Amino acid sequence: MAASLAGNKPQELFESQKLALAYFAVAIILFGAQLVFGLIAAYQYINPDFLLDKIPFMTNRTLHVNAMIVWLLVGLMGGVYWFLPLETGREVVGIRLAKFIWWVIVAGVSVVILVYLFVQVGPGNAFTLWFINEGREYIEAPRWADIAIVAWVAVFLYNVIATALAARRITGLLGVLIFDLVALGALYTAGMHYTVNVTMDQYLWWWVVHLWVEATWEVLVGVLMGWSLMYLLGTPRKLIETWLFLEVALVFGTGILGLGHHYFWIGTPEYWIGLGGFFSALEPLPLVAMVVHALYDAGAHRLNTVNRPAVFWAIAQAFGNFIGAGVWGFMQTLPQINMYSHGTQLAAAHGHLAFFGAYLGTVLTLIYIAVQNARRPMQIPLDSKYWSWAFALMILGIIGIAGSFTISGFAQTMIERAELGSTWSAFIRSYTHPWYANTLGWRFLFAWVFVAGYLVLVYDLLTIGKRKEGYAA
């Protein structure tokens, strides 16, 4: 077999890997857009008149979270296009179709962004939901874009299945990947409908939101980190696949019914309080397993690797996933606590840490692996002066942002909910309380630390591995 997963010598890039590089480039650009709109939203918290009638808060926030979902998904899919030819030992089947749909998606995403930014809202009818904005957090994308996204995932799934069939090779990793992608695509369609019954609306909305980030994305990341560890540390396949199966058993075994932690208060029956609380409290288990796995692998090799930034991001991913999703999620998942904390800034603290740890960490690991192979001569081990600055600044930044949200979240929970009875006046009194109001400036300050980290990251990705010395290709 020509291709191999171990990253110890340069290889010609497959077409699919060149496509992956395009995916990563777009991901990094959208990441920048996410930060710009996050900064504006954070500043509007400090100065509510800022751009009030030009780009109101809801528009900035929509762009912030939508850019995030898209760039992380693009990054994860890019990782599959990167590793698939190495796993199957051949070019990806249907690569021309894959390239075609990719440019359709890039054009589509651009149109959606422009419409969000310049049209923003529409009249209260079906036209708006089809062409401007669906008005449902995270999946605002208008219906036409939903259909394009489903077509995109379908082509992607076809690429994976057809390549595995053509190579006559179904490994454990490929099996899990296919199983997971089918679920991921199918779940998205659960969010593509309108109903006046707001309880049923949110019931199915969570099938996309929760069953993506706490089930199917988590497993997709398990597959990609499996390949990454084989590349970075040469971990044996049998070990990787056994751990992966264990993770899938625990992630799906707890996360599917853990969905119930979003069904405590939306009008759904009471049995969800017990079921959701119980299964979601177990959701951190697989995340602990992932930390043990990553540390065991890295320790077994004394951090001896072909690519230092990628290994650091991989370890940060394991810890960040556990702390952000596991610890900050567990903190508010028991119904006795969630009754008071639900819908406060505490959820945003958890959202930032979890997305950063679990998904941003994975995508940056993948990108550093790809960058190493895209440069000639290939540098082994990949290293630079700058990546560690980007790493440290971004981690410091997100801890500061999430820390601020945690404090304002506790203050809001106590003052608005527990003490004052959850009304409009209680809300105003919580956000004008110094324990809440003071966090806004801190959050903004740490946001700039994060942005500094982003800028160093971009510079590093453009230059790392371009030094003369390196493995002679």
Next chain:
Amino acid sequence: MDYSWIQIAVAAIFFSVVITLVLSRGYGWLSPTFWRNAAVVSSLIMTFILLWLTLDTADQVRPGSGRIPDWTVINYEIRLVWDGAKRRQVPAVGRETGFFGKKWTRQEAYDLINKGKMTLQSRNCMECHQILGNGAYYATDLTRAWLDPWWEERIMPLTGAKTREEAMMAWLKNPPAMPQGRRKMPNLHFSDEELKALIAFLKWMSAIDTNGFPPRFAVAQ
């Protein structure tokens, strides 16, 4: 539902473990085969339970079936009352009041609330507010907005409106003109039709039984 959540949870775990063990006879618990079986079995069992509970939930949340009010609830007074047995607030429907000075038939009420829901989505309310506790955190939770004492205490005197629905209408026409607190809601240029519909939707939503969320609503002022 004939089963308690504990029975469902125990059964889910019991069957996942037993079926995995039976399928994996002859393989040690450290072998990939054992964990592959565990992954497939637990995913299928949990998915199956989710689908089954979804059927039950969908049935219990039909408007008018108990937890979710019928559309005509907008014609009545709505209050939150303390339920001693459940130890939480539950919505209660009181005397007939009409809505915007008229009694709405079931079909009219449905059309109005439906238009209100579309208006809510078209203006992206959820990216500042929460609906049933979900959304952004820049503005108030709208679950019980209809029942908020602020309308009577502050907005009715400010706008000179006679009823709560008229006060909401007057304020939502141009919120930045009458800012409340530090944060401002932008003018979303609602038409009168849209506002009437939106307020109907909020009134209907305020009568949903949310298991007591948001806690102690308007109890301690």
